[in-house]
Amino acid sequence: MSTANSDIVNIESIDLNWMAPDHVALVLRSLGYFIWFDSSINQSDTAKQASYDILTASPEYFCYMENQNLYQKKMDNQEVTRITEDPFVYLDNLLAIYTPVVSKKQSFCGGLAGYWGYELNHWIEPKVLSMRQHDLPNLAVGLYLWAIVIDHQEKKMTLQCHPSLAVEKKQRILNHIANIPQTIEPNFQLQNLFSPDLSKQDYQNKFQCIQNYIKSGDCYQINLTQRFSASYQGDAWFAYLKLRQASPTLFSAYMELDDLTVLSHSPERLIRLQGDHVQAKPIKGTIKRSLNAVEDRLLAESLLQSEKDRAENLMIVDLLRNDLNRHCEPHSVRVSKLFELISTANVHHLVSTIEGTLKKKMTPLSLLKHIFPGGSVTGVPKIRAMQIIHELESHARSVYCGAIGYVSFCGTMDVNIPIRTLVAKSQVLRCWGGGAIVADSDCELEYQESKVKVKNLLHTLENIHIIHD
Numbered sequence: 334m335s336t337a338n339s340d341i342v343n344i345e346s347i348d349l350n351w352m353a354p355d356h357v358a359l360v361l362r363s364l365g366y367f368i369w370f371d372s373s374i375n376q377s378d379t380a381k382q383a384s385y386d387i388l389t390a391s392p393e394y395f396c397y398m399e400n401q402n403l404y405q406k407k408m409d410n411q412e413v414t415r416i417t418e419d420p421f422v423y424l425d426n427l428l429a430i431y432t433p434v435v436s437k438k439q440s441f442c443g444g445l446a447g448y449w450g451y452e453l454n455h456w457i458e459p460k461v462l463s464m465r466q467h468d469l470p471n472l473a474v475g476l477y478l479w480a481i482v483i484d485h486q487e488k489k490m491t492l493q494c495h496p497s498l499a500v501e502k503k504q505r506i507l508n509h510i511a512n513i514p515q516t517i518e519p520n521f522q523l524q525n526l527f528s529p530d531l532s533k534q535d536y537q538n539k540f541q542c543i544q545n546y547i548k549s550g551d552c553y554q555i556n557l558t559q560r561f562s563a564s565y566q567g568d569a570w571f572a573y574l575k576l577r578q579a580s581p582t583l584f585s586a587y588m589e590l591d592d593l594t595v596l597s598h599s600p601e602r603l604i605r606l607q608g609d610h611v612q613a614k615p616i617k618g619t620i621k622r623s624l625n626a627v628e629d630r631l632l633a634e635s636l637l638q639s640e641k642d643r644a645e646n647l648m649i650v651d652l653l654r655n656d657l658n659r660h661c662e663p664h665s666v667r668v669s670k671l672f673e674l675i676s677t678a679n680v681h682h683l684v685s686t687i688e689g690t691l692k693k694k695m696t697p698l699s700l701l702k703h704i705f706p707g708g709s710v711t712g713v714p715k716i717r718a719m720q721i722i723h724e725l726e727s728h729a730r731s732v733y734c735g736a737i738g739y740v741s742f743c744g745t746m747d748v749n750i751p752i753r754t755l756v757a758k759s760q761v762l763r764c765w766g767g768g769a770i771v772a773d774s775d776c777e778l779e780y781q782e783s784k785v786k787v788k789n790l791l792h793t794l795e796n797i798h799i800i801h802d
Contacts, residue, residue, distance in 0.1 A: 341432070341435055342432055342435070342496055343435050344434040344494065344742075344743070345494040346436070346494075348489065348491055349481070349492055349510055354483055355574065355577075357388050357483070357490075358388055358587070359515075359517075360509050360514050362390070364509065366390055366392050366408075366589065367389075367390040367587075368388070368389050368390065368475070368589075369386070369387070369586065369587040369588075370387040370388075370441070370738070371386055371577060371585040373577055384486050385440045385484055386482075387480050387482055389441070391502070392478075394406065394407055394408060394427065394476040395473075395475045396427070396447075396472065396474050397472060397591070398420060398472035398473075399471070400464060400466055402415060403418070404416065419456055420449075420453065420472055421456070421698050422698075424474060424698055424740075427445070428444060428740060431495060432497070433743065434496070434742045434743050435743060436741070441493075441741045441747075442480060442482070442743050443478045443479055443495040443741065443742050444743075445474050445475070445698075445740040446739040446740075447472075447473045447737075448472070448474070448751065449472055449474070449701070449736040449737075449748075450472055450730070450731045450732055451731065451735040452735075453705065454706055456702075457702060457703075458716055463723065467729035468758070469729065469758065470593065470731075479492060479503070480493050481493075495742055520571060521566075521567040521571035521575075521797065522567055522797065523563050523565050524563070524564040526563060526795055528561065528562060530727070533780065536557075536559060536780050537780075539557060540557065540776045540779065541776075544772070547770075547772050548772070552714060553771065553772075554648050554649075554712045554713045554770065554771050555770045556710050556718070557768065557770050557779070557783075559765070559783055560764070561763070561764045561766070561791060563761070563762050563794075564760055565757070565760055565762055565794075570594075572755075572757075572762070572794055573587045575794065576790055576794070579678060580677065580678045580679065580790055582600045585597060586599075586737045586749070586751075588737075592759070593756065593758050595737070595754065595755075595757075596754065597737055597749070597754040598753040598790065599737070599749045599751050600677050600752075601614065602747070602750075603704070603705075603707045603748045604700065604704055604746065605747045606697050606700060606745060609690050611657060611688060611689045611690070612686065612687070613704070613707075614684055615646070615649045615650065615653055616684050616752075617645045617685075617709050618645060618646050618682060619782060619785075619786060620632050620633070620636040620642075620680065621680055621681075622679055622680055636683060637672065641773060642683055644771070645769045646671075646683050646685055648771075649708045649709045649713070650668060650687060652714075652715060653687050653704070654687055656703065656708065657704070659703065660695055660703055661692060665690035667688055668685060669687070669688050671685050672685060673685065678789055697740045697745075701740075705736060706719075707734070707736075709750065710734040710750055711734075712769065732754055734750060734751065734765070736748040736751070737749050737754075752786070753786065766786045
């Protein structure tokens with residue numbers, strides 16, 4: 334690695350012929366370690382806020398964490414080095430090696446991209462949170478020197494290249510993009526229906542345990558989740574294409590990282606940083622949608638008027654205001670939107686927006702570390718909530734409820750909270766669903782909500798085809 338100078342340079346931007354994002358993805362997958370930050374812009378009216386699709390592959394370095402051990406793989410020679418630093422600090426230092434750039438797009442023009450798993454909370458509060466052993470990486474992040482940015486507002490597609498990108502590699506990328514994607518016969522089948530890893534009775538027992546903690550004053554709110562699993566054959570890529578049609582969301586992502594594939598259809602932004610402007614958009618409050626327009630409107634109105642859901646949302650808003658106040662300039666943190674109704678393919682959500690101005694000496698990764706994981710998927714108070722989650726949930730969350738996104742060479746960071754997310758590994762698909770438990774929660778309603786949130790995803794895949802023995 335070469336040492337970066339302190340000068341800021343312009344990113345190289347090469348105009349390309351327009352292609353649909355899924356066609357671009359199809360030709361880039363073969364480069365390896367492929368990532369697609371997918372706005373689903375062509376799939377949904379709710380995606381009108383979206384500006385970009387971002388696609389990249391073939392990183393210079395790939396960093397991954399197996400339980401407590403952090404490793405760096407140098408991709409040109411496959412050399413693997415064990416790293417002993419804090420993973421957030423290490424990634425900050427890795428990014429800083431390269432010259433910062435200026436990009437008109439203000440999106441991802443190369444930098445860090447991948448996921449930060451939920452169990453990294455151990456690194457943030459090591460004295461009170463123990464590490465859970467499991468078979469999925471706690472972190473999987475590559476350092477990429479290029480990205481294809483599809484600008485849906487301006488109808489342009491460009492290749493954004495960092496000055497350090499080798500000329501030969503840039504040409505290889507251009508050659509790939511020049512290829513017309515070949516039609517591939519869909520090759521994906523579930524071998525069985527998704528089944529919960531938690532019985533209903535076990536869920537009820539855990540729900541009651543949370544109620545006891547709330548009554549004893551340990552906490553006000555706990556996010557309790559359960560996991561669903563199914564075996565499959567074929568290529569998870571085709572599962573993702575089906576899911577993005579059935580459940581288009583602004584913060585979708587598809588990632589192929591080593592032997593792991595992530596299929597995420599999250600509607601929730603954890604944190605966005607542009608310049609010194611910070612924005613968080615927590616979701617708390619969910620109700621199913623109806624195909625009947627009148628009934629659907631009544632459901633949305635009932636959510637907007639729900640005292641319980643508004644109270645849950647307000648708890649998380651206060652938690653995030655507290656998190657941001659510690660890392661933003663004094664008096665800059667404000668709630669710009671409270672209890673906004675956002676609708677996705679199968680549910681309505683209550684979403685609030687908190688904004689602030691980042692302190693001058695804070696880096697994007699230091700900000701991410703200090704608000705991680707998101708309060709909407711832990712509870713209040715946050716540290717005690719994470720302890721209770723660790724006690725009650727028998728399976729690690731991994732990618733789910735962590736963060737998916739990027740930190741760009743131009744200083745922009747945008748990461749979501751991967752809810753509505755599936756992970757494919759060793760021919761098994763895993764998916765998680767959950768919700769916030771408070772004092773007046775009803776166990777049956779919460780149990781059904783945890784299934785409703787992922788019903789659209791699971792049933793879409795189950796309806797493709799089931800292989801029977």
